[in-house]
Ligand SMILES: Cc1cc2nc3c(=O)[nH]c(=O)nc-3n(C[C@H](O)[C@H](O)[C@H](O)COP(=O)(O)OP(=O)(O)OC[C@H]3O[C@@H](n4cnc5c(N)ncnc54)[C@H](O)[C@@H]3O)c2cc1C
């Protein structure tokens with residue numbers, strides 16, 4: 001044994017009391033080890049097939065690169081309380097994951113922190129006496145609709161089949177939103193675990209009505225919802241084809257005419273039985289640019305006075321037919337995985353020139369940066385009719401009715417498959433594009449289709465209310481400081 005080793009051994013011996021005491025565990029490791037004891041190894045995992053599948057299963061490739069210290073799989077609200085209490089007491093970082101569809105980087109997974117995954121809380125049931133649906137947060141809407149369809153009822157959820165229940169906390173846009181309202185505005189009650197672990201029930205009329213309103217659009221900032229109770233929509237069985245519609249595909253060369261038609265639609269259509277969404281592809285490496293329009297009408301055709309301008313533009317293909325609500329819920333899969341994704345958002349109200357400017361600005365960005373990084377980019381326009389706010393069954397939401405119809409705008413970038421690198425120049429270009437296409441005055445941004453860097457809450461009708469509510473339910477600002485989510489509270 002060389003002398004140097006002996007002398008360092010001697011040094012170690014002198015330091016024995018210090019060397020033998022456990023080095024302090026990092027907060028996340030300490031939470032994981034205590035939850036392993038209290039909740040057990042079925043509910044707490046730091047490796048293995050379930051851990052891998054959850055961590056790698058996010059829609060956005062960028063989020064699948066996170067490596068949670070452990071993943072907690074609660075089976076009851078009380079398991080969430082135990083986890084949250086420990087996270088809070090140890091000051092650990094954390095994230096919550098439901099359907100995994102967030103485009104926002106860091107919002108549904110975490111590195112050096114605890115991920116609470118709802119994949120083992122997937123119950124849904126219907127009570128015909130109250131007409132309420134009880135829904136646990138781990139379901140995808142399509143799975144819920146399969147259970148509910150035999151009762152002739154549905155949850156008003158999203159447009160893409162694969163999206164999860166986290167959608168409700170963003171407001172929630174559905175093809176039938178003009179008729180049924182924001183998906184969140186059909187929630188009757190929510191069971192919520194607050195940052196410190198306390199479980200409460202919030203509704204539009206109880207002592208937590210402030211929290212209830214803030215949750216409807218507040219995303220992941222105001223607590224963890226362990227059960228939603230929702231007013232069922234009596235949409236009918238799958239053989240009841242009450243709607244007519246589907247998709248129409250146009251060549252990219254029709255985009256200006258389609259933009260014009262979209263502006264006329266937004267500024268003139270007030271019939272809540274109509275629904276439309278338009279995805280203007282501005283770049284797609286594997287296809288010539290094509291635009292897809294989704295149109296629906298509660299009736300047996302697409303009325304000319306509503307859809308005539310769209311129908312008069314020559315299309316490359318149409319897939320239109322009588323549809324049930326159930327059919328509509330399975331029209332757009334939205335389940336692709338493996339690409340890095342970035343969203344940006346805006347909200348536009350204006351004339352055709354204004355929309356064309358925004359579209360051209362996005363085209364310029366795409367032309368400058370798509371090669372070689374992106375495989376697709378699109379501008380997705382969701383008309384928000386005034387009736388969508390007026391349909392609320394549970395009072396106002398966090399966004400606040402602006403009183404005018406407008407277009408909710410989603411800029412959508414898809415990076416190459418497996419490409420985990422996000423080039424700085426693309427990001428900078430996207431940032432200036434967003435700065436030059438801001439929301440029109442007084443219109444809220446749609447939080448589920450914006451960028452994490454955008455101050456969405458600032459565009460809501462009552463920011464002071466939101467801040468006061470946040471301060472009341474999370475006075476130590478634990479959520480803002482320990483989990484990624486919307487900025488500005
Ligand atoms: C392809 C695609 C299509 C989409 N289509 C639509 C659409 O038609 N309509 C629409 O409204 N939106 C749509 N979105 C956006 C979608 O609403 C949001 O991405 C939504 O947040 C997804 O919820 P999730 O449960 O799948 O995702 P997750 O990523 O698991 O959750 C989303 C966020 O909510 C938080 N969260 C989830 N559950 C809870 C809970 N129980 N308590 C507290 N926080 C929670 C998570 O921490 C995360 O920050 C779409 C997104 C994609 C990628």
Ligand SMILES: *[C@@H]1O[C@H](CO)[C@@H](O)[C@H](O)[C@H]1NC(C)=O
Nearest residue numbers: 047048049050051052053056
């Ligand atoms: C989980 O993923 C890691 C890293 O990719 C891998 O080394 C490990 O073998 C995987 N474990 C299982 C059980 O699949």
Ligand SMILES: *[C@@H]1O[C@H](CO)[C@@H](O)[C@H](O)[C@H]1NC(C)=O
Nearest residue numbers: 042043050073075119120121
């Ligand atoms: C939790 O859900 C996953 C994914 O569906 C499943 O593989 C696992 O067996 C479930 N665990 C329990 C304890 O039910």
Ligand SMILES: *[C@@H]1O[C@H](CO)[C@@H](O)[C@H](O)[C@H]1NC(C)=O
Nearest residue numbers: 255256257258259260352353
């Ligand atoms: C769109 O509308 C603008 C302004 O009304 C008009 O100048 C333009 O020609 C229209 N474009 C198409 C392709 O219809």
Ligand SMILES: *[C@@H]1O[C@H](CO)[C@@H](O)[C@H](O)[C@H]1NC(C)=O
Nearest residue numbers: 281284285286287375376414
């Ligand atoms: C690109 O086009 C191909 C072929 O039409 C289509 O399958 C794919 O979904 C498109 N990708 C995106 C991200 O729009």
Ligand SMILES: *[C@@H]1O[C@H](CO)[C@@H](O)[C@H](O)[C@H]1NC(C)=O
Nearest residue numbers: 104105427430431451452453
């Ligand atoms: C979008 O948000 C991410 C963080 O999630 C940030 O890195 C990026 O710069 C933002 N992009 C824009 C265009 O603001």
